[in-house]
Amino acid sequence: MVAFVVFGEALTLGLVSGPACIAACGPVLVPSLLSERAGVRSHARYLSAFLGARLLGYLLFAVAAWELGALASLLPAPRMFLMGAVNVLLACVLLWYAYSAKHICGPSCSESKLVQIGATKNRGVGGAAALGLLTGLSLCPPFVAAGVRAAELGSLAAALFFFGAFFVGTSVWFMPFVGMGCIARNQAVITVARMAMALIALYYLSMGIAMLLGRKGYGY
Amino acid sequence: MATNARLPRLAPAPPRSIVRSLLLTLPIAVWSLLMFFHPGTHTDPKSRIAAAMTALFMTALFFMMMRTGKTYRWRRWFFVTLGILFPVGFIYNMVIARGTMGIPIEEMIAGRTPFCFMPIPLLILPAALTKTLVFPGSILSSGRGIAAMVGLWLAITLVLGKGWCAYACFFGGIEEGMAAVPSRAKIRKIDPRWRYGPWAVLLAMVLLSLALFEPAYCMWLCPFKAVSEYVAARNTVGLVQNGIFVLLFAALVITLPLLTRKRTQCSFFCPFGAFQSLFNKISIFEVKIDQTRCKSCTVCQTACPNMSLSKESIARGETLLTCMKCGACVDACPRQAAVWHIKGTELAWKPERARLMFLYSAWALAVMFGGSIIAQGLVTILHFLA
Numbered sequence: 001m002v003a004f005v006v007f008g009e010a011l012t013l014g015l016v017s018g019p020a021c022i023a024a025c026g027p028v029l030v031p032s033l034l035s036e037r038a039g040v041r042s043h044a045r046y047l048s049a050f051l052g053a054r055l056l057g058y059l060l061f062a063v064a065a066w067e068l069g070a071l072a073s074l075l076p077a078p079r080m081f082l083m084g085a086v087n088v089l090l091a092c093v094l095l096w097y098a099y100s101a102k103h104i105c106g107p108s109c110s111e112s113k114l115v116q117i118g119a120t121k122n123r124g125v126g127g128a129a130a131l132g133l134l135t136g137l138s139l140c141p142p143f144v145a146a147g148v149r150a151a152e153l154g155s156l157a158a159a160l161f162f163f164g165a166f167f168v169g170t171s172v173w174f175m176p177f178v179g180m181g182c183i184a185r186n187q188a189v190i191t192v193a194r195m196a197m198a199l200i201a202l203y204y205l206s207m208g209i210a211m212l213l214g215r216k217g218y219g220y
Numbered sequence: 221m222a223t224n225a226r227l228p229r230l231a232p233a234p235p236r237s238i239v240r241s242l243l244l245t246l247p248i249a250v251w252s253l254l255m256f257f258h259p260g261t262h263t264d265p266k267s268r269i270a271a272a273m274t275a276l277f278m279t280a281l282f283f284m285m286m287r288t289g290k291t292y293r294w295r296r297w298f299f300v301t302l303g304i305l306f307p308v309g310f311i312y313n314m315v316i317a318r319g320t321m322g323i324p325i326e327e328m329i330a331g332r333t334p335f336c337f338m339p340i341p342l343l344i345l346p347a348a349l350t351k352t353l354v355f356p357g358s359i360l361s362s363g364r365g366i367a368a369m370v371g372l373w374l375a376i377t378l379v380l381g382k383g384w385c386a387y388a389c390f391f392g393g394i395e396e397g398m399a400a401v402p403s404r405a406k407i408r409k410i411d412p413r414w415r416y417g418p419w420a421v422l423l424a425m426v427l428l429s430l431a432l433f434e435p436a437y438c439m440w441l442c443p444f445k446a447v448s449e450y451v452a453a454r455n456t457v458g459l460v461q462n463g464i465f466v467l468l469f470a471a472l473v474i475t476l477p478l479l480t481r482k483r484t485q486c487s488f489f490c491p492f493g494a495f496q497s498l499f500n501k502i503s504i505f506e507v508k509i510d511q512t513r514c515k516s517c518t519v520c521q522t523a524c525p526n527m528s529l530s531k532e533s534i535a536r537g538e539t540l541l542t543c544m545k546c547g548a549c550v551d552a553c554p555r556q557a558a559v560w561h562i563k564g565t566e567l568a569w570k571p572e573r574a575r576l577m578f579l580y581s582a583w584a585l586a587v588m589f590g591g592s593i594i595a596q597g598l599v600t601i602l603h604f605l606a
Contacts, residue, residue, distance in 0.1 A: 027427040191413050195420030196427075203428060203440070210457055 003161070006153070010146070010162045014169020017142030021170045024140040027200045028094065028131050033180050034193035035101035043181035049125035050132035051174060055167050057136020061147060062163035066156045077214065083139055084211025090134045091205035097127045098197035101190060142170070233289050233556075233572075241286040247580065248282045249275075252587050256595065266606065270598035277301070277594070278587045285579060289572070291547030295386065295586075296396060302590045303393015305597025307447040310334070312600040314449060322452035334449070337373055337389075338442065338492045339435050372589075379581050381503025382496045385486060385526075386546040387582040388589050391444045395485050398477035399525055405481040414488045415527050415542070422491035443468035443485060483525045486544075497542045504563045505578040507545060509537045513557035523552035537567075545578065 029050065036042050139147075146166045150159040183189065236244070256271035281294045288294075314321050314334070323333055377384055385392060421441070428436035438445075440461060445451070446469035451461045468489075476484035486493050500506070509520070514534065521529040528543040539549070549558040559571035560578055 023430040025431075027424070027431050030427055031423060187413075188416055188419075191416045192419045192423060195416060196424040199420060199424040200428065203424075203436075206460070 006158065006162055007165045009149070010165030011169040013142070013146055013149070014166040015172060016169075017145065018170045018173030020140065020142045022173050024138065025135045025174075027203075028090065028135050029174075029177060030180075031193045031196040031200065032094070032097055032128070032131060033177060034183070035097070035190055035197065036181075038181055038183065038185040040178055040181040043178045045125065046128045047174060047178055049128035050135075051167075051171055053129035053132030054136035055164070057133045058143075058163040058167050059160055061137060061143070062150050062159040063156065066151060066153070066159040079139065080211045080214065084208045084213075086134055086137050086139075087204045087208030087211065089208075090131070090138075091201040091203075091208060093127065093130045093134060094197050094201035094204065097131065098194045098201065100127065101194050101197075235287050235289065238287065241283055244286040244576070245279060245283040248583055248587065249279045251584055252279050252591070255587055255591060266602040267595070267599050270595045270602060273598055274591050274595040275587075278583070278591050282579070282583050285583075290551045291575065291579065292551045295546060296400065298586060298590065298594075299386065299393045300397035300400070301393070302390055302594055303395075303397060305594050305601075306390040306393070309593065309596035309600045310448055312603075313596075320452070321449055323449050324452040324454075336438075336448075337369070339438060340370060340373060340492070340495075376585050376589075377496065377499045378502055380505065380545070380578075380585065381500035382493070382543060383503070383505065383545040383578075383582050384496050385490075385493050385544040387586045390590065390593055392483060392486055394447070395473045395477040395483050396525065398474055399481045399483060402478060402481060406479045407476075408480075410480060410482070410527070412527070412530060415540075417488035418486075418490050418494035418497075418542075421489055422494040425491050437491060440464060441468065443472050443489070446470075481525070482527060487525075487527045487542075493542070493544075500541055500543060505545060505574070505581075506561050506563060507539050507543055507547075507550060508559055508561040508567055509534050509539075510557045510559055510567055511537045513555045515555060515557075517554070519552050519554060520549035520558050523548045545582070547575075550575075 033043060033046060036046055146163060150162045153159050153162055235241075252275035256275045261267075261271070278298065281298050284294045285291055311321060318327070327333060373384070376388065380387065421437070425437040425441070439451075441464065443465060445462070445465035450465060451458050453459045453462055468485075472485035472489055476482070514537075516531070516534060518529075518531065518534065521531070521534065524539075525546065525548055526542060526544055528540045529549060530540060533540050547560075550560060552558075559567070560575035561567060561571065562569075562574045562577065565574070
């Protein structure tokens with residue numbers, strides 16, 4: 001009965017905070033998905049890797065939250081350092097992902113109608129998994145809320161269970177992103193996605209470096 | 221490919237008679253008087269002088285458009301003047317109101333920042349869905365001023381499409397002036413993929429704004445903060461933000477236009493311009509390339525300040541989505557193949573009439589919106605001269 005209540009609580013928390021998770025993951029998820037080849041299958045594959053790694057990030061966080069008592073109540077300095085490190089790593093992966101997308105645009109994008117054999121190839125799921133893991137470790141507000149609750153639970157298994165249910169709740173909101181596979185790809189879409197990823201990576205990089213140096217992320 | 225020198229140049233249309241040009245200018249003259257001299261507007265001689273100068277300036281430019289049949293050259297005088305005088309009046313008012321150009325966060329949260337049209341793409345949806353203005357700005361003490369501005373922008377945009385960027389934007393004039401300085405471009409070969417830059421900035425900024433709950437473009441990337449309002453920096457990051465604004469301004473608004481003769485900030489960076497381009501699909505006015513006259517000399521492509529023409533688009537007889545209807549290609553074409561066009565009509569249907577209908581709409585906006593900014597800048601200058 002208790003497990004059922006905990007599951008319901010975590011699921012509800014995930015469902016209601018899903019839009020905030022979408023907003024927090026959007027800068028990473030949307031351009032990286034747009035840089036994939038068109039097609040629902042390739043997008044489902046990407047999202048599976050992304051969400052799977054995100055679940056791993058959640059569970060790692062759950063272990064930490066339970067072990068440390070309440071990670072959310074960490075002192076500001078270590079929390080800022082952790083966030084800074086995650087941001088820098090996220091920026092590096094995004095930059096690599098933007099670079100690696102240069103071969104995505106194949107025959108469907110070529111200006112001539114010639115078929116370019118070997119011009120396109122499926123990217124591995126490593127990039128999607130790395131992005132999912134790092135966004136899973138980000139301390140966004142709903143995630144911190146879940147961390148605080150998980151830290152109050154009596155056992156590590158309960159904390160893991162809580163985060164698993166929380167993950168299921170938030171993941172529902174990610175499902176519509178598979179539909180982005182229906183957007184036709186051409187050179188414009190791929191280039192815009194790559195440029196956007198580079199810009200977002202620069203943002204994360206600058207914020208990460210500022211946090212690692214112990215600065216506030218804002219100048220006001 | 222044929223070069224311009226080898227092409228048979230069609231004889232340009234003779235200038236209109238002065239009387240006919242004056243008659244065509246009359247509606248704009250009346251509109252200018254209505255805009256600048258309606259009762260109760262001016263309380264001091266300096267503002268009356270500034271209003272008279274602006275009305276005369278705008279009417280004279282329109283007259284020259286009618287007389288010569290050229291659009292771009294005369295529009296550019298207006299646009300550069302607007303770009304130069306906007307910071308003059310704006311900074312003066314900022315200093316009077318606040319004592320500094322720097323805006324601290326308390327002022328932003330209190331909604332005491334001046335309105336800027338740049339975040340309009342970011343505020344429409346939240347305002348419609350939640351009745352909340354995510355951009356902390358107002359031009360009156362309540363949101364009514366912003367609502368009026370957004371309404372005005374929407375009405376203008378539906379008619380002119382991206383014409384906003386050539387007849388209303390008070391930021392583009394400085395770089396257009398810079399682009400006009402050199403007689404030849406030092407950098408002529410530009411990778412066309414840079415044209416996708418504004419769309420990438422728009423995508424990145426919309427996503428980051430959603431994630432961070434802040435207008436990310438205003439906080440980090442707006443080059444025009446350098447000549448309007450900067451961050452009241454209280455730590456190193458604030459200084460970095462201001463440094464980014466100044467660097468982007470120096471690169472995109474000053475240096476690159478001088479080297480390329482293009483409006484590089486608009487062409488490669490401005491997210492508002494990308495958003496505005498979408499409305500070209502709705503606007504009834506457009507520029508087309510008449511394939512029966514075009515010899516693919518690409519003079520229009522070189523003349524376009526916004527890189528809105530490509531060989532492929534010329535072959536299709538149309539401009540790219542980003543065309544801001546400035547008229548540079550129409551003026552430059554030696555065979556009058558680039559023509560103004562109203563959607564739904566045949567291409568050969570009286571392009572000059574299409575031009576007139578567009579110009580009346582665009583210039584009425586220019587007088588109302590840009591003219592008031594020019595007049596404000598002139599008042600400031602007269603104030604200092606006195």
